[in-house]
Amino acid sequence: MLKKLFLLTLLGSFLIGCANLTESQLKAVNDYSEATDKYSDYPSAVVKGYIDIQHEIVVLRSALKSDPETAADFLYSNIEEKRQSEKKCRKIGS
Numbered sequence: 826m827l828k829k830l831f832l833l834t835l836l837g838s839f840l841i842g843c844a845n846l847t848e849s850q851l852k853a854v855n856d857y858s859e860a861t862d863k864y865s866d867y868p869s870a871v872v873k874g875y876i877d878i879q880h881e882i883v884v885l886r887s888a889l890k891s892d893p894e895t896a897a898d899f900l901y902s903n904i905e906e907k908r909q910s911e912k913k914c915r916k917i918g919s
Contacts, residue, residue, distance in 0.1 A: 869914050876910045 883903040890896035 869917055872914045872917070873911065876907055876914065880904075880907045 880903060884900065887896040887900045887903075890899060
């Protein structure tokens with residue numbers, strides 16, 4: 826019985842001790858939440874942009890290959906790498 830009374834007293838003191846947030850504090854928390862939500866997409870977008878730029882560089886470099894078959898192999902292997910990288914990027918972004 827004494828244990829229950831102690832727990833109820835302890836719980837009551839926690840509930841009384843908790844302050845309510847003011848309207849301006851709630852707005853600040855909401856603004857912060859929205860800002861961090863928008864930021865969470867940013868890292869994967871940067872990585873995706875990097876992947877696209879790297880692919881464009883490979884496409885340009887493939888034109889310098891003297892053998893068309895070598896150029897095609899070079900492009901094909903890069904396309905596969907790009908797909909794998911984009912898949913990892915989507916996994917990270919989710």
